[in-house]
Amino acid sequence: MAKTTAKGYAALHDPSMNRGSAFTAQQRKTLGLEGLLPIGVDSLELQIARVHTQLDMLDNDLQRYLFLMDLQSRNQTLFYAVLMGDPARFMPLVYTPTVGEACQKFDHIFRSSHGVYLPITAKGRVKELLKNWPQKDVRFIVVTDGERILGLGDLGVGGMGIPIGKLALYTAVAGVPPELTLPITLDVGTNNQELLDDPLYLGLRQQRVRGKDYDAFIAEFVDAVQALYPKCCIQWEDFANFNAVGILQKYKDKVCTYNDDIQGTAGVALAGILGGVRVTGKKLTEHKFLFMGAGSAATGIAELISQAMAMEGLSIDEARARNWLFDINGLVQSSRKDLADFQKPFAHKHAASNSFVDVIKDLKPTGIIGVSTVPKLFNQQVIEAMSEVNERPIIFPYSNPTSRSECTAEEAYKWSDGKAIFASGSPFDPVTYKNKTYIPGQGNNVYIFPAMGMAVLATQSKRVTEEMFIVAAKAVAEQVTQAELDTGLIYPPQSQILDASLHTAAKIAEYIFDNNLARVKRPKDIEAHIRKTAYRPVYDPA
Numbered sequence: 001m002a003k004t005t006a007k008g009y010a011a012l013h014d015p016s017m018n019r020g021s022a023f024t025a026q027q028r029k030t031l032g033l034e035g036l037l038p039i040g041v042d043s044l045e046l047q048i049a050r051v052h053t054q055l056d057m058l059d060n061d062l063q064r065y066l067f068l069m070d071l072q073s074r075n076q077t078l079f080y081a082v083l084m085g086d087p088a089r090f091m092p093l094v095y096t097p098t099v100g101e102a103c104q105k106f107d108h109i110f111r112s113s114h115g116v117y118l119p120i121t122a123k124g125r126v127k128e129l130l131k132n133w134p135q136k137d138v139r140f141i142v143v144t145d146g147e148r149i150l151g152l153g154d155l156g157v158g159g160m161g162i163p164i165g166k167l168a169l170y171t172a173v174a175g176v177p178p179e180l181t182l183p184i185t186l187d188v189g190t191n192n193q194e195l196l197d198d199p200l201y202l203g204l205r206q207q208r209v210r211g212k213d214y215d216a217f218i219a220e221f222v223d224a225v226q227a228l229y230p231k232c233c234i235q236w237e238d239f240a241n242f243n244a245v246g247i248l249q250k251y252k253d254k255v256c257t258y259n260d261d262i263q264g265t266a267g268v269a270l271a272g273i274l275g276g277v278r279v280t281g282k283k284l285t286e287h288k289f290l291f292m293g294a295g296s297a298a299t300g301i302a303e304l305i306s307q308a309m310a311m312e313g314l315s316i317d318e319a320r321a322r323n324w325l326f327d328i329n330g331l332v333q334s335s336r337k338d339l340a341d342f343q344k345p346f347a348h349k350h351a352a353s354n355s356f357v358d359v360i361k362d363l364k365p366t367g368i369i370g371v372s373t374v375p376k377l378f379n380q381q382v383i384e385a386m387s388e389v390n391e392r393p394i395i396f397p398y399s400n401p402t403s404r405s406e407c408t409a410e411e412a413y414k415w416s417d418g419k420a421i422f423a424s425g426s427p428f429d430p431v432t433y434k435n436k437t438y439i440p441g442q443g444n445n446v447y448i449f450p451a452m453g454m455a456v457l458a459t460q461s462k463r464v465t466e467e468m469f470i471v472a473a474k475a476v477a478e479q480v481t482q483a484e485l486d487t488g489l490i491y492p493p494q495s496q497i498l499d500a501s502l503h504t505a506a507k508i509a510e511y512i513f514d515n516n517l518a519r520v521k522r523p524k525d526i527e528a529h530i531r532k533t534a535y536r537p538v539y540d541p542a
């Protein structure tokens with residue numbers, strides 16, 4: 001929401017200004033609020049405590065999600081103070097897994113609007129619609145077309161929950177000022193018949209537009225953003241593979257943009273692997289990865305790992321040869337005729353196989369990475385096979401939300417007899433197995449995208465490059481202590497995610513300055529500058 005200076009009654013209804021019961025007596029006088037609030041004056045701490053009590057009264061996480069969204073549209077400072085006070089507790093509410101359920105039920109739970117909806121029927125008028133957003137300086141847009149929301153598929157306009165949730169984390173996790181962010185949904189229709197048949201559905205009631213008209217709409221959108229907000233970075237989120245890959249290819253060298261599912265996920269996977277590599281004692285170049293799923297998330301991770309392996313001495317071809325994909329049609333290998341261009345670098349010579357377990361026994365990967373959106377594919381046989389060929393198998397079920405995870409943390413630890421190096425896309429509780437407690441890490445792009453946002457903000461970077469994700473991955477991984485590795489954690493603990501993200505952001509920013517991508521002058525101490533720029537959820541002094 002835009003920062004404003006509303007007065008009187010309007011001040012109570014402007015989330016960027018509203019303090020509710022925390023307006024001081026003096027402010028109430030000056031702003032004309034006397035009589036509009038009960039006489040008591042709360043501190044922010046007391047307001048936070050009240051929110052916790054109210055959350056405790058609710059029966060389930062979807063209700064808590066709705067409560068928090070209402071809070072966001074009522075009192076922004078309090079919303080972020082609550083989130084940032086306990087990120088480990090609140091991330092699963094405003095983000096995966098609860099946000100997935102909220103997107104599925106979007107039309108039924110809809111209350112008030114946040115962000116901008118651009119229907120393809122407004123073709124030619126995108127700029128005009130965007131101008132209705134009150135804020136004139138927007139630095140981050142997270143945009144979806146709702147076609148592949150987490151692993152839940154086409155949710156049409158209901159996908160909006162994702163840009164809203166991601167941007168809340170830009171702020172809560174890396175301190176990006178909320179007034180600079182804007183969630184957007186491009187409504188190009190939906191192919192989800194259940195939605196089309198639902199009288200409560202709020203999006204366009206038509207099949208998805210494809211091809212030239214779709215591309216032209218995306219182009220108009222990018223142009224409009226450039227024209228209105230020249231310093232803005234566009235993050236593409238939860239598009240179907242074929243659109244995600246094409247859009248990124250088309251715009252990554254033209255404007256400041258990235259795709260979180262391809263590049264952010266790749267960054268966080270590489271960070272987890274660098275952490276995991278420390279546990280295995282083997283060099284990165286000695287590892288070999290097998291992906292369950294061969295979409296753009298898989299190829300994005302495989303490519304970033306390959307680049308990182310190449311930086312450690314392998315040729316890029318040797319590096320790619322250590323990354324294998326497996327999908328619904330079996331092992332991706334060079335004789336397959338159904339492959340898209342973006343999959344071909346990872347289609348190596350090998351006999352066809354439809355058995356993931358056989359492929360594990362044959363290729364002996366050191367890690368398996370699940371980006372299939374199909375739950376339970378890492379079954380007991382798979383994890384036992386990985387444990388037979390590895391002292392410490394890397395098991396990363398990355399599909400979201402929890403209901404789509406390739407296995408649970410408990411399954412991974414149990415079936416590997418406590419040997420698994422584990423991280424999952426959505427959170428799992430700690431697991432006790434044979435008297436030892438393991439803390440499963442959340443290998444979610446939340447360790448990357450907020451930090452990337454903060455770095456881009458602090459530098460006004462012209463572009464977002466591939467190397468920036470390698471820098472980010474290394475910065476995340478280097479913060480994990482040996483004691484944390486010993487408990488199974490390969491990412492920094494979520495309780496300290498703000499601090500970790502600010503450090504990661506500083507490392508990325510340093511790279512941006514070093515490579516002449518910045519549009520601002522280099523500060524003497526980059527990390528101090530970033531920490532100073534970061535949003536804090538406090539009321540400005542009266």
Ligand SMILES: O=C([O-])CC(=O)C(=O)O
Pocket residue numbers: 096149150151238260261399400425444445
């Ligand atoms: O949103 C998340 O939790 C991670 C992500 O980008 C996805 O699964 O699409």
Ligand SMILES: [Mg+2]
Pocket residue numbers: 150237238260261
């Ligand atoms: Mg996503």
